[in-house]
Every structure is written in structure tokens, then in C-alpha cells.
Amino acid sequence: MLEKTIKKVLVTEEEICAKSREIGQILTQEYKDKNPLMVAILKGSVPFFAELTKRIDTHIEMDFMVVSSYHGGTSSSGEVKMIKDLDTSVEGRDIVIVEDIIDTGRTLLYLKQLLLHRKAKSVKIVTLVDKPEGRVVEIEADYVGFSLPNEFLVGFGLDYDEHFRNLPYIGILKEEVYQTKD
Ligand SMILES: O=P(O)(O)OC[C@H]1O[C@H](OP(=O)(O)OP(=O)(O)O)[C@H](O)[C@@H]1O
Ligand code: HPA
Numbered sequence: 001m002l003e004k005t006i007k008k009v010l011v012t013e014e015e016i017c018a019k020s021r022e023i024g025q026i027l028t029q030e031y032k033d034k035n036p037l038m039v040a041i042l043k044g045s046v047p048f049f050a051e052l053t054k055r056i057d058t059h060i061e062m063d064f065m066v067v068s069s070y071h072g073g074t075s076s077s078g079e080v081k082m083i084k085d086l087d088t089s090v091e092g093r094d095i096v097i098v099e100d101i102i103d104t105g106r107t108l109l110y111l112k113q114l115l116l117h118r119k120a121k122s123v124k125i126v127t128l129v130d131k132p133e134g135r136v137v138e139i140e141a142d143y144v145g146f147s148l149p150n151e152f153l154v155g156f157g158l159d160y161d162e163h164f165r166n167l168p169y170i171g172i173l174k175e176e177v178y179q180t181k182d
Helices: 013-030 046-053 106-117 175-181
Strands: 006-011 037-042 061-070 076-084 094-102 122-130 143-147 170-173
Touching (some): 006 143, 013 122, 013 143, 037 106, 046 094, 061 106, 076 106, 170 175
Parallel strands (some): 037 094, 122 143
Antiparallel strands (some): 006 170, 061 076
């Protein structure tokens, strides 16, 4: 079973649910009467997006984007590519980007600049995980669930080679998992 591949759990399911509730309450106040467009960045943000949006008690709309900067394994190519754009116009709208993780920051810098260029009224970023030591460009999230050390993380949307997104917690893999997959 998947649990056997995990060396250490860093954030439990209970902690993620409690934090999502907390951020959801803040967003409820902040976006009351603003009908923000909540943008999930696929695929990693899916579990957190589902957990968070349930906890927002005011009108929101949802849309989805696919961008990619990681191509298998644990390293980044550095280039951010748009694979699926939004269906909705962002002009004059309050936008909340929801991510699973900020690491180098390249993905979110690209997305924030793109949406501001398209004349969004405001763009805020919510991320489940921040790895501040990984940053190579200047960008910060407005709301961070958990600030974690610079290790390769899996679970709650975070993948290693497309696997482990379905773990209900965030953890690090045992060394042998990398050895058998590479
Ligand atoms: O701060 P960065 O170094 O840019 O890394 C963060 C991005 O990397 C991952 O996406 P990925 O491109 O792997 O796609 P995925 O969401 O489908 O896993 C993650 O979901 C973020 O979008
Ligand atoms: O630690 C990570 N795990 C999974 N995907 C990622 N994308 C950036 N950093 C990570």
C-alpha cells in the first residue's frame, strides 16, 4: 500500500482540513459581495481546491488552468508552458489563484503577470505549501497553508512522476522509491 513508501509525514490530513477551514473563513470575509473567480492550477491543486472552496461561504466562480514546468522526476525544466487556458475573461475581476505549492516561484510569477496583463482587477495567491528556500524569482503567496523545508514532497496533489497525488497527507518518500522508478 502507498503508506509503505512514505518515510515521514510532514502535514496530516487533519492539519490540512483545519488550515483549509481557516483560510476559507478569511476568504469568505475578504471576498463577500465580490464574486471572485477562483482559479485552480491543474493538476496539483485539485485536492486543496476542493477542500478550500467548500469552506468559502459566499458566492464564487471556478475556472481551471493547466500549466506545466516539471517534466517527470523531481527537477524543474525552468520553462512554464500554458497547456489549457481559462474559459472565463478575467478583465475587471477579482482573481484568487489556488496552488498546491510554490517552489522556484516561476509558475506563479508567470500566472500572476499574465492575469494582471489581461486586466484582472486584483490577483491574490493561495497555496497549500510554500518552500521558501526553493525560490529563484521574486513572488510570494498572500495565504500560505504550510511553510515547509526544501525537500521533495508528495501527497494532497503533489506528485512524483504523476504518482502519490492521492495521498491524504503531505510527506516525503523513502529513498528506494526513487531508485526503483529512475
Ligand atoms: O514554483 P514552481 O517551481 O514553479 O513549482 C510549482 C509548480 O510545480 C507543480 O506543477 P507541475 O508543473 O509539476 O504540474 P502539476 O500541477 O500537474 O503537478 C506545482 O503544482 C506548481 O504548479
Ligand atoms: O516538492 C515538490 N513535490 C512535487 N511537486 C513539486 N513541484 C515543485 N516542488 C514540488
